[in-house]
Each structure stands twice: as C-alpha cells, then as structure tokens.
Amino acid sequence: MNNFDYIRASDIDDALASLNTHDNGSFIAGGTNLIDLWKYNLLHPDLLIDINHLPGHHAIEEIEEGGVRLSAFLTNADTAYHPLIEERYPLLSKAILAGASAQIRNMATNGGNLLQRTRCYYFYDPDAPCNKRNPGSGCSALNGYNRIHAILGASENCIAVFPSDMCVALAALDAVVNVTGINGERNIRFEDFHRLPGDTPELDNNLKRGEIITSIDLPAKGFAKNYSYLKLRDRHSYAFALVSVATGMELDGDIIKEARIALGGVAHRPWRLKEAESFLQGKRADEHSFAAAADMMLEGAKGFKYNSFKIELAKKAIVRNGLMALDPHSQLPGAQPSA
Amino acid sequence: MIGISLNVNQHQYHIQVSPWVSLLDALRDHLKLTGTKKGCDHGQCGACTVLCDDRRILSCLTLAVMKNGANITTIEGISGENELHPLQQSFIDHDAFQCGYCTPGQICSAVSLLKEGKAKTREEVKELMSGNLCRCGANMGIIDAIMEVKERGLYE
Numbered sequence: 145m146n147n148f149d150y151i152r153a154s155d156i157d158d159a160l161a162s163l164n165t166h167d168n169g170s171f172i173a174g175g176t177n178l179i180d181l182w183k184y185n186l187l188h189p190d191l192l193i194d195i196n197h198l199p200g201h202h203a204i205e206e207i208e209e210g211g212v213r214l215s216a217f218l219t220n221a222d223t224a225y226h227p228l229i230e231e232r233y234p235l236l237s238k239a240i241l242a243g244a245s246a247q248i249r250n251m252a253t254n255g256g257n258l259l260q261r262t263r264c265y266y267f268y269d270p271d272a273p274c275n276k277r278n279p280g281s282g283c284s285a286l287n288g289y290n291r292i293h294a295i296l297g298a299s300e301n302c303i304a305v306f307p308s309d310m311c312v313a314l315a316a317l318d319a320v321v322n323v324t325g326i327n328g329e330r331n332i333r334f335e336d337f338h339r340l341p342g343d344t345p346e347l348d349n350n351l352k353r354g355e356i357i358t359s360i361d362l363p364a365k366g367f368a369k370n371y372s373y374l375k376l377r378d379r380h381s382y383a384f385a386l387v388s389v390a391t392g393m394e395l396d397g398d399i400i401k402e403a404r405i406a407l408g409g410v411a412h413r414p415w416r417l418k419e420a421e422s423f424l425q426g427k428r429a430d431e432h433s434f435a436a437a438a439d440m441m442l443e444g445a446k447g448f449k450y451n452s453f454k455i456e457l458a459k460k461a462i463v464r465n466g467l468m469a470l471d472p473h474s475q476l477p478g479a480q481p482s483a
Numbered sequence: 484m485i486g487i488s489l490n491v492n493q494h495q496y497h498i499q500v501s502p503w504v505s506l507l508d509a510l511r512d513h514l515k516l517t518g519t520k521k522g523c524d525h526g527q528c529g530a531c532t533v534l535c536d537d538r539r540i541l542s543c544l545t546l547a548v549m550k551n552g553a554n555i556t557t558i559e560g561i562s563g564e565n566e567l568h569p570l571q572q573s574f575i576d577h578d579a580f581q582c583g584y585c586t587p588g589q590i591c592s593a594v595s596l597l598k599e600g601k602a603k604t605r606e607e608v609k610e611l612m613s614g615n616l617c618r619c620g621a622n623m624g625i626i627d628a629i630m631e632v633k634e635r636g637l638y639e
Contacts, residue, residue: 145503147503148502149502150485150502150548150549152551172549176544179545179546180525180544182503183524183525184525192502192546194548194549196549221538225601244614246595246611246614247614248526248614250538251544251545381609381613382613382614477606477609477610477611
C-alpha cells in the first residue's frame with residue numbers, strides 16, 4: 145500500500161481541476177471498492193479527491209418527460225429506500241437491496257456502483273497473470289478456477305464479469321448516465337456505458353479520465369406492476385451473483401405488451417438482447433414464452449471448465465423470474481426465488 | 484498529517500492522522516477505543532461496524548479524514564454508564580456469541596437495523612444482518628436476540 149494526499153473538493157470544478165495537480169489522482173466517494181483495491185495494492189493513488197460534499201448533488205428528483213434523476217453521489221441505501229424509487233422503480237430498489245450488505249449500501253454511491261471493478265479472484269491476486277490488471281500478461285481464469293466467470297461476450301483475453309446488481313436493473317430500465325468533464329457534459333446510454341473485454345479488458349467502461357458521473361436518469365417507464373429481480377449465488381445473502389435477472393413487463397391481461405430482461409453475473413457488462421424482448425411482445429406471459437426468450441438470450445453462450453452450469457441456470461432463472469414478475473409480492477427478502 | 488475532529492461516543496476528539504489511516508485504525512490506535520474489531524479489513528466480515536451519523540458503516544473501508552466532523556458511535560458508546568443496552572442484555576440471554584470477536588460489530592449493526600425500521604419479519608432481519616459474519620456459528624442466537632428486542636419493543 146502506498147501513501148497518498150487527500151483533499152475534500154468544494155464543488156465539481158474544484159474536483160476536476162484537482163485531478164490534474166497529481167500524476168495519479170483519483171476521486172473517492174463511498175470508497176468501498178477503491179479502499180479495498182488500494183489495500184490489495186492494485187490501485188496506487190497519489191491523491192484522493194473526496195467528492196462526498198459537493199453542494200447540490202444529493203437529490204432524487206423528477207425530470208421532464210416523467211422520468212427521475214438520481215444523483216450519482218447519493219448512497220445506494222438512500223436510493224433504494226427513496227419513496228419515488230420504491231413506488232415507481234421497485235425493480236431498481238430490489239436490485240440494489242440484493243447487493244452487498246446494509247453497511248456497504250450506506251456507504252457506496254450510485255456513481256461508484258457503476259465504476260466498481262470485477263471480483264475475479266485472479267484480478268485481486270498480484271502474483272497471477274491478468275490482462276485486466278496488467279495488459280498483455282495473460283488470463284489466469286481462462287484455464288483456472290472459473291466458477292464465477294463469463295458465459296457471454298467474453299474474449300480470450302478476459303472472462304471476468306461485472307459484479308453489480310444495481311446496474312442490471314439500470315440496464316433493464318434503459319437508464320442514461322450523465323457525466324461532466326473539463327470539456328463539458330455528455331450523456332451516455334446505459335447500454336453504451338460498460339464494455340465487453342475484447343482486446344482491451346483493462347477498460348471496464350467508456351468513462352474517460354477526467355470525467356465524473358454526476359447523475360443517472362431513469363426514463364418514465366418503471367414497470368412497477370410487473371417486475372422481479374432474482375439473484376442466485378453460492379450463499380443465501382452477501383455474495384456476488386452467479387446469475388441474476390432483472391425482469392420488467394407491461395401486460396395487457398396475460399399478454400405481454402413490453403418486456404425487458406437483463407442478466408447479471410454472466411458477462412463483462414449487464415446483458416440484454418433486444419430480439420428476445422421483441423419476441424415476447426404479443427406473447428402470453430407464461431413459462432413457454434419465457435423459455436423461448438431464454439433460449440434466444442443464451443444462444444452462443446460458452447461455458448468454461450467450472451462454469452458451464454451457468455448456461456442452464458441462466459435459462460431457468462429467466463423463466464422463474466418472468467413468472468415471479470407476474471406476482472412481485474410473492475418474493476422473499478434478498479432477491480430469493482418465491483416460496 | 485491532517486488535523487481532524489471526531490465526535491466519538493459524545494466526546495470531541497482532535498487528532499492528527501495520515502490520510503491513509505482508516506477510521507477503524509484511528510478508533511483503535513489513536514483513540515484507544517479497541518471495542519471495534521478488525522476482522523478481515525476488507526469489508527467482508529462486518530466486525531468493524533460502527534455508527535456514523537446514526538448509520539451503520541464499515542470503519543475498515545472508511546478513511547478517518549473522510550469523517551472529519553462526523554458523529555461516531557462505537558460499542559463503547561451504545562449503553563448508559565451503568566446499564567447494558569437492551570441488545571447487549573439480549574445477546575447474553577440468548578447465547579448470541581461464543582468467542583465474542585464479531586459481537587461489537589453485530590450489536591452496532593443491530594442497533595442500526597432496529598433504528599432503520601426496514602426489517603419487519605425474522606427473514607428480513609436475517610437478510611439485513613447478513614453483512615455481519617459469525618464464524619462460531621452463533622447466528623441463530625444472534626437473530627433470536629435481535630427478534631426479542633424488536634418484538635418486545637425494548638429499543639427502536
């Protein structure tokens with residue numbers, strides 16, 4: 145672990161300007177992943193810029209066209225338990241509460257959730273080759289213990305998965321990420337925010353150095369009547385997903401008017417397939433339809449020595465979660481399957 | 484070194500710390516409040532749980548400098564001078580520990596759980612206590628202890 149300087153930024157401009165005063169400065173918000181990465185000697189910041197106290201940046205507010213804007217600096221807990229989110233975006237609330245622990249959700253921020261690093265064991269082991277940590281060194285997971293790893297969208301350079309629960313719901317909800325940098329502001333569609341590993345697995349997402357996430361916009365459609373988040377993992381709670389599914393549907397009787405399905409724990413970013421969602425339009429909301437959509441979503445999935453089980457697990461989870469979305473209140477706490 | 488003020492258990496402290504000192508190390512090594520335990524030091528066990536401005540957080544993943552001006556409550560500060568907090572008494576009544584190492588974190592976490600008021604059922608209490616591990620396996624006693632305080636309304 146290295147030593148570093150620390151300052152508390154007074155506003156966004158101050159935070160952005162401070163980044164250039166050191167070679168390896170970094171913003172810190174909740175710090176729940178950053179401090180850990182520093183302790184593992186994976187990050188070597190020479191300056192931490194505390195962005196927890198920026199004025200005017202801690203709200204959840206309604207925006208034009210019926211959507212809601214989440215401050216990036218708000219904690220996961222304050223977001224999940226906010227009345228607007230509980231009422232209009234319960235899928236997001238559920239997904240957030242399926243992740244981490246109560247303590248961590250009280251610390252971790254919305255912006256930080258998007259930027260958390262993979263939990264691939266080899267990424268955290270400085271003695272193991274890892275293209276994400278040390279580009280060109282190889283991927284230890286490819287032929288190693290790869291139970292938690294990707295089955296979709298992986299490359300021969302990296303089979304790590306993105307671990308967030310919150311982002312699986314944000315992907316399903318078509319969220320938009322608002323960022324500010326020295327060159328001004330821009331908006332990134334959620335599907336364009338995180339990347340697949342390809343030849344550059346060291347890059348998790350398309351945020352540029354010197355940019356800061358300021359807020360996340362949720363479009364008006366929240367699927368508050370028929371939604372479900374299912375998280376399957378090696379222990380009952382406080383573990384990362386082997387497979388998770390966020391499902392939101394708009395129904396007309398038992399016919400699907402619109403469906404959204406996003407998978408977590410299976411790829412380098414939340415995984416959606418528009419074709420599978422369009423296929424469901426006009427179909428009956430039943431096991432048969434969900435199973436057909438699941439087959440489409442998992443087409444081309446590739447398992448490795450210890451994670452091939454995830455392909456069948458993901459298909460079953462999509463079906464199960466589709467049925468659970470018909471009766472969201474049947475769900476047990478912690479994104480477990482319905483009783 | 485950076486000078487910071489921490490209000491810990493309603494005492495005001497002014498200390499000089501390096502920026503990389505965790506809140507946990509500041510409490511234990513600078514303030515000699517060793518009730519808060521260092522388990523994994525990586526945010527996986529919950530032994531270091533304290534209340535910061537009335538919310539449970541992990542002191543091992545928090546820098547002390549980030550909490551300049553905050554109000555912290557540790558296990559040393561949750562009860563009155565001569566009496567146990569209802570959760571402390573209930574932990575004793577229910578054999579909610581063996582080695583006791585996770586207990587300060589468990590109790591601080593449970594204090595916060597009851598204040599938050601989000602857990603209505605036993606299942607929800609279990610889910611919202613999952614960030615505190617007990618390697619001795621006293622979990623059933625821990626949940627029993629919390630449920631008794633909750634159901635009898637001894638602390639909210």
